[in-house]
Amino acid sequence: MTADALLDRALVEEATKKSGLIWVRGSGPARALWHVWHDGAALLVGDGPGEQPLPAGLEAGAAAEVTVRSKDKGGRVVAWTAAVLVLEPHSEDWEAAVAELKGKRLNAPDAERMTERWARECRVLRLVPGAARTQLPDGSLAAAPLPTGATTRQPAPAALHRLLLKRRGRR
Template structure:
């Protein structure tokens, strides 16, 4: 697979499926949003638990088909903590993907107070 093919597969897979697998201490399922060439996710503060992810420099990511669960692409990604105040569009994209939040109208305020938003930038 060429670099451009891999980039296209990552983007397509991340856009079509709202979940992915991260290898942290073990494989962990996580919901996410694709925005501006990267994967964004939130952890802590009543959201999904992804212990230790914010301390990593890199993480192994697996994207699977929404239709049949088949592996679409695996890749390494750089991990960075997001300054939520400096990235309102990314946080808004992530909030839009958050299903069944009990406090949806105050979701981003809760995240700013209690959670960590992370950006996973795929290696190409």
């Protein structure tokens, strides 16, 4: 391996370890995902009830584009191509990955039975880094937010201002 390749690999590892989120693109739009860096790869869990939705196209043997942001500034640090491995539930690799992920999973409703649920209903992925691109693109790569049912922005009811004014007058 050349010195540049070793430096790129070190940048990928350090940036990904320190970042709380990575942006992962499979065959569809990229998604921000929480992850754990372990044993030279990013580990993800998702696609089950109560877990993060994984992007389309993250199948065994596929390639994914990973963009790592800076934890303090939020800007893009490095982008790298990953080989996607889907870990089989209760395999040796799956058990090691789940042990790392379990310690970082926040606010799980069923922390004591979480790994059982992951084995039944979720997918655990290992993203192994390949080529890194440290040169950042010229454009912003900004995209419209993905559609979600969590949107709360609706027009205010017509009578809302009268209700607010009435309360102010009572004081």
